[in-house]
Amino acid sequence: MKIFIRADGGKDIGLGHIMRMLVLGEELQKSNEVGFICRNSISNKFEAGIKKIKEKSFKVIEISEEDYIGEIIEMQTKHNADVLITDSYDVDEEYFIKLKEYFRFTGYVDDVNKCKMDVDFIINQNINADDLYYWKNVGKNTKLLLGTQYCMLRNEFRQAYKSKVIKKEIQDILLTLGGMDNNNNTLKILEKIKDINKNLHVVIGSAFDKDLIEKIQDITKKHNNIYIYENANMDQLMLKCDVAISACGSTLYELAAMSVPTIGVVLAENQKFVAEKMKEMNLIYECFEIGAIEKINLLVLLNKLIEDEMLRYNIIKKEKALVNLYGVESLAKEINGIIRG
Template identity: 40%
Template sequence: MLIYTNGGLSIGLGHIMRTLLLASKLKEIFNIVFVSLNKNNFISGHRLIKDSCFELVLIDKSEDIIDINSNYLLCDDCMINDDFFTYSKKYFEKIICIDDECVLKYYDVDILINPNPYAKELQYNTNIATKLLFDYQFLRDEFYKKIPIKIRPEIKNILLTLGGSDDKNLTYKIISIILPFIEKNNITLNVVIGGAFKFKDELIKIRHKNIVFFQNPVMSDLMVKNDIGICACGQTVYEFLFLKIPIIGIVLSEDQKRLAQYGSDKNILYYAKNIKDIAIFLEKSNYNNRLNMQYSMKSYKKYEKLEKIIDELL
């Protein structure tokens, strides 16, 4: 199976992370080969794939994927054009697409996966034989072993995590914005530094009694110790959501806006449209509104475990 995906500077590592998770479930059945564009912006994504011990083939343009021999193609990429799947279909026995946004005019694929809660509201144009899989979530096994948190009257711990990369040094900027609130209320701010953080060295040099930095933590263990999570509106939202932790979400790329707005409308997260909004929300946050957010989360549908996708692929 070929897995075509890209991630790195400007677009983050979310697509890489979730396809690696899926690949870990499929590697016992399929010979997995990752395919990615040979661009300097994606070096951190390439490194992540290699560090996960999967074979990686670099190509100059997406159409070159037909030159790699395989029966199955799984694509998780937000930059493909409308003709990509139809062009590729005659070269593969089965094509699987992971898509969040429904931006293409036509999805000429065998299986279409959208793990987002708004998936069924999107008007996908597919061929009549396309199987739609909208009831699966890309969660690591560690999360299924955790019990959702209990809302405490006072905020003691806040977790800030922006995923694997942070090109604009937003982590530092957010810390600066919310530090007065952290100090005033003697809150511990737990900050995760991703492996591809461009300004990692600058962050590590920060010394403050209320700030603790983590690199490569077991995320579920760290998350359940916190009363609020601050994250980008990508995969991490679902991890916080599964643990029923109130969320402050920010948008780092265009394809995160739909989840941010949906989450805001359903009161499963607070959509901070700029980083100053984070501090404003924290100042206004109280026991009742955090309790109400968690109550809204309880109506969130529990999705099937990822292993069940294997049966669908077969």
């Protein structure tokens, strides 16, 4: 089968959609031909996402920001793919209706259930997927692939977790807010915790502005406990680090797989409900919206997590039960079953 995956990533929207679709694409490619469709623009704001895909040796067909439905249809008349899987918030009911007639099967990777979706299958890997009442927006024949049993974890995490050592004494803290940081949030958080008497490992995303990187580098020159990582091997960092401060996207599932107790930072509206659910279930220690950063005593929160061994143990115990390490294999098996009848 020929499968097209439609996803974007870059400075304005981050790289989360791209990263999880690369995981799914690599698994589907074992038994299908897989390519990507991505928007591009004169300002190159999607360039970071396109670069990530090409690094994995997938073919990328670029379309415009404006008439992307029309261009997908035009592209499909040339390539005749069997399946279109979309992972983008820039969709509406019209998008699904128009494109369905041009593909044998269509699927959507969702987080929020915001509109009617005329597709053959819905994927939502999040812990709150069952709370979104999908029956209101999909047909009775739409297959629902919901929950953390379908987590799209990269292969390196599926291997590295076996080597994780849970330490009694905390020495290493991870700070990661994703591939993009237009509002200098990494810097804001780092300023609040830089004086902690532990090692701070700070991830520099591939879509970070040069000015932000330089400001973070300036802090490291004054603090010998801060280490920065560009093009980071996240699995190795999560092996090393004992606790984390993280954006509340897909990284929360990676941290859970690697048994890293976390303080979550809500950077976008779509992250809020996942973060609150995980906090409610004691899967993360705490969460807060980035807009409230000045009201949060982050250093106190972090020290509480560091000092309370039993608290961390209870979080790790729950984390181990949360994520299906081989969820993407289950997901690909389900999709192959749908498209092969």
